[in-house]
Amino acid sequence: MESAQLCTRGYYRNSYNSITSASSDEELLDGAGVIMDFHTTEDDSLLDGDASPGSNYAMSNGGGVVSSSTHLLDLLEEPIPGVGTYDDFHTIDWVREKCKDRERHRKINSKKKESAWEFTKSLYDAWSGWLVVTLTGLASGALAGVIDIAADWMNDIKEGVCLTAMWFNHEQCCWGSNETTFAERDKCPQWKTWAELILGQAEGPGSYIMNYFMYTYWALSFAFTAVCLVKVFAPYACGSGIPEIKTILSGFIIRGYLGKWTLLIKTITLVLAVASGLSLGKEGPLVHVACCCGNIFSYLFPKYSKNEAKKREVLSAASAAGVSVAFGAPIGGVLFSLEEVSYYFPLKTLWRSFFAALVAAFVLRSINPFGNSRLVLFYVEYHTPWYLFELFPFILLGVFGGLWGAFFIRANIAWCRRRKSTRFGKYPVLEVMTVAAVTAVVAFPNPYTRQNTSELIKELFTDCGPLESSQLCQYRSRMNGTSAYADASGNQASTPGVYSAMWQLGLALVFKVVMTIFTFGLKVPSGLFIPSMAIGAIAGRIVGIVMEQLAYYHHDWFLFKEWCEVGADCITPGLYAMLGAAACLGGVTRMTVSLVVIVFELTGGLEYIVPLMAAVMTSKWVGDAFGREGIYEAHIRLNGYPFLDAKEEFTHTTLARDVMRPRRSDPPLAVLTQDDLTLAELQTIITQTSFNGFPVIVSKESQRLVGFALRRDITIAVENARRKQEGILLTSRVYFTQHAPTLPADSPRPLKLRSILDMSPFTVTDHTPMEIVVDIFRKLGLRQCLVTHNGIVLGIITKKNILEHLEELKHRVEPLSDDP
Numbered sequence: 140m141e142s143a144q145l146c147t148r149g150y151y152r153n154s155y156n157s158i159t160s161a162s163s164d165e166e167l168l169d170g171a172g173v174i175m176d177f178h179t180t181e182d183d184s185l186l187d188g189d190a191s192p193g194s195n196y197a198m199s200n201g202g203g204v205v206s207s208s209t210h211l212l213d214l215l216e217e218p219i220p221g222v223g224t225y226d227d228f229h230t231i232d233w234v235r236e237k238c239k240d241r242e243r244h245r246k247i248n249s250k251k252k253e254s255a256w257e258f259t260k261s262l263y264d265a266w267s268g269w270l271v272v273t274l275t276g277l278a279s280g281a282l283a284g285v286i287d288i289a290a291d292w293m294n295d296i297k298e299g300v301c302l303t304a305m306w307f308n309h310e311q312c313c314w315g316s317n318e319t320t321f322a323e324r325d326k327c328p329q330w331k332t333w334a335e336l337i338l339g340q341a342e343g344p345g346s347y348i349m350n351y352f353m354y355t356y357w358a359l360s361f362a363f364t365a366v367c368l369v370k371v372f373a374p375y376a377c378g379s380g381i382p383e384i385k386t387i388l389s390g391f392i393i394r395g396y397l398g399k400w401t402l403l404i405k406t407i408t409l410v411l412a413v414a415s416g417l418s419l420g421k422e423g424p425l426v427h428v429a430c431c432c433g434n435i436f437s438y439l440f441p442k443y444s445k446n447e448a449k450k451r452e453v454l455s456a457a458s459a460a461g462v463s464v465a466f467g468a469p470i471g472g473v474l475f476s477l478e479e480v481s482y483y484f485p486l487k488t489l490w491r492s493f494f495a496a497l498v499a500a501f502v503l504r505s506i507n508p509f510g511n512s513r514l515v516l517f518y519v520e521y522h523t524p525w526y527l528f529e530l531f532p533f534i535l536l537g538v539f540g541g542l543w544g545a546f547f548i549r550a551n552i553a554w555c556r557r558r559k560s561t562r563f564g565k566y567p568v569l570e571v572m573t574v575a576a577v578t579a580v581v582a583f584p585n586p587y588t589r590q591n592t593s594e595l596i597k598e599l600f601t602d603c604g605p606l607e608s609s610q611l612c613q614y615r616s617r618m619n620g621t622s623a624y625a626d627a628s629g630n631q632a633s634t635p636g637v638y639s640a641m642w643q644l645g646l647a648l649v650f651k652v653v654m655t656i657f658t659f660g661l662k663v664p665s666g667l668f669i670p671s672m673a674i675g676a677i678a679g680r681i682v683g684i685v686m687e688q689l690a691y692y693h694h695d696w697f698l699f700k701e702w703c704e705v706g707a708d709c710i711t712p713g714l715y716a717m718l719g720a721a722a723c724l725g726g727v728t729r730m731t732v733s734l735v736v737i738v739f740e741l742t743g744g745l746e747y748i749v750p751l752m753a754a755v756m757t758s759k760w761v762g763d764a765f766g767r768e769g770i771y772e773a774h775i776r777l778n779g780y781p782f783l784d785a786k787e788e789f790t791h792t793t794l795a796r797d798v799m800r801p802r803r804s805d806p807p808l809a810v811l812t813q814d815d816l817t818l819a820e821l822q823t824i825i826t827q828t829s830f831n832g833f834p835v836i837v838s839k840e841s842q843r844l845v846g847f848a849l850r851r852d853i854t855i856a857v858e859n860a861r862r863k864q865e866g867i868l869l870t871s872r873v874y875f876t877q878h879a880p881t882l883p884a885d886s887p888r889p890l891k892l893r894s895i896l897d898m899s900p901f902t903v904t905d906h907t908p909m910e911i912v913v914d915i916f917r918k919l920g921l922r923q924c925l926v927t928h929n930g931i932v933l934g935i936i937t938k939k940n941i942l943e944h945l946e947e948l949k950h951r952v953e954p955l956s957d958d959p
Contacts, residue, residue: 233920236448280502283464287508293414362575365411373404380427397434420669426461433457463496467514471737517597541761544726567662672720679719683712729769796905799934819869
């Protein structure tokens, strides 16, 4: 009932037909190396000012809803183009957007029985949501397939080329060859390394040096091309994109971030960045790519193109589609959108997110980019059950994941902050080339760092069997696939090849840890999912092999003899790698439910849900002990985005009067009177202040609050009136009332601005706890809230004020304990 009153009293005039955006999110922000600082340009510098002792602004009630009458003439007024739209780097008004959508829906329903055409329009409007998520899913799946195929091909180009078909990668080139062997199945006459092509020899020091040089050359070429494309054509195409997606879904406007150019450049440079061998993944940026598709397709439907809140429902569904094609996990994608990125997630968005994820997964499965009839390269299936005692090493892997996550977040944020504050950040091309050169030079000698990270995860996840030729499985392959425990001989339990592989994995672990810290945040598309999973998979595989050898050599220990008989296959090292990957990814992102479901969909078995839950929850608890922020929240705070995290609890005891503006030393509160202000005086107030909104009062004497007017709407309305109405002069009277004030006969034509007035501003009293105020801002998506005392306006609280207050308290006062 209150919501209906709010829509009727406050925003009924701003119908959807009056909203014609002056610019769209598809615009490209020109320039290279754009550095954004939202601390000073964001929307939430709305109102500052001070309430001096003589400044008493009375309201009609303390509930925030000012009573007003509805007049038919207001509904018949010509809409003002541009009113109700938002500037770049501003926050949307969720309440106004929802009211606009309800008014639009009422108009469509009232007209659908008038004619067949109106009925068809109502059907189109009803189904437009499903159409836009279908198109988003189709585009996301198709782009993901193209990116996967292109990245695999370009990654193999660094090592050689297929002579029979240039467009084949290494694996495809040797598929039809009859000259491969079991031990060297990746070698065939059709595939030539660069040393064979240039020097004519496949072995020897010269061949190794030539392959080393070509590997480094291609890596640097790919990295240089990627960073130059990003810098010149689409600065927003860099990074993971998930911190910005979270901020946009919370209501922030970043024009160009989800546009056509960003989509095109991100798709191309993502392939180049992955192929360069940098310690990054394509899974995170795929969420950005899917959201770009959702944003572009939303402009085909007025229901979404003219309403920012409705558009964010499409972006939530697009996020689910992005994760669906990244991991082949449609259900996990929906839960990821719900748990990690979405700010507003109604039930219908859940259904549409599920459908978008389904369509995207179906398209990717039809393309079959990996040739294994799976949606991801590292899909695995385990058949060995786990035992209760194994929960102890599983939990240890969770502890490792939490420690890694906490360390990575602190180290990466410290490096990114240093990049922002030093001259080094002004040379993104040099930084990318330096990191790419170090990565290529150090990675080539180690086969586990040389290969693609997704292929490394696949090898670490895979259980050893008779068809595996990996160095990690030599102790099994030597016995023709029989169990490692069938022979009691210790020499055959594990060969020197296994120990050598463990040393190489240990070095790869250190390399990945160091390089991931410096890579995430470069000016190229860079995801964090795959590097984190690789670090955890390496640690997990090492632990799994150690456990396997302990069970083999000491099967008579009380830990093993009850459940691990001699000759039985008890330990699955690949399972440990999978749990380690989940734990490390959980430690970095602090995801829980969605992460467990994603990994569960990767393995295809319900049997390992309990170990997964144990490892992921342990990782989160350990990580939270060092700080509750995940990596995405940390980057949001680093970049100064106006984001109120719904997961954080406000445990302080401050009141609204402690946070509101103006302060005692600030200028007085800037206000407008409803009917005794001239156009010249209004323009003076606008030009001499930087506030983004002004309270409107009855008069200087009465000072009773009438409503709230936004700076952008006032400017647009005045410009529109001067252009379309004759007789509007600087001396014209500006009024926000229903009827024009009584004026002398020789007065110029007055200017009516009532249609842009919000007559239902939200208010709280000065004694309202900030815990309640923060909750209101989070759940209603407010831009500002007026503070009153006995109906007198004392000041205003904006989202920026709340964020600044939280930051001050974090550095000054320790939060109260949750426990009594």
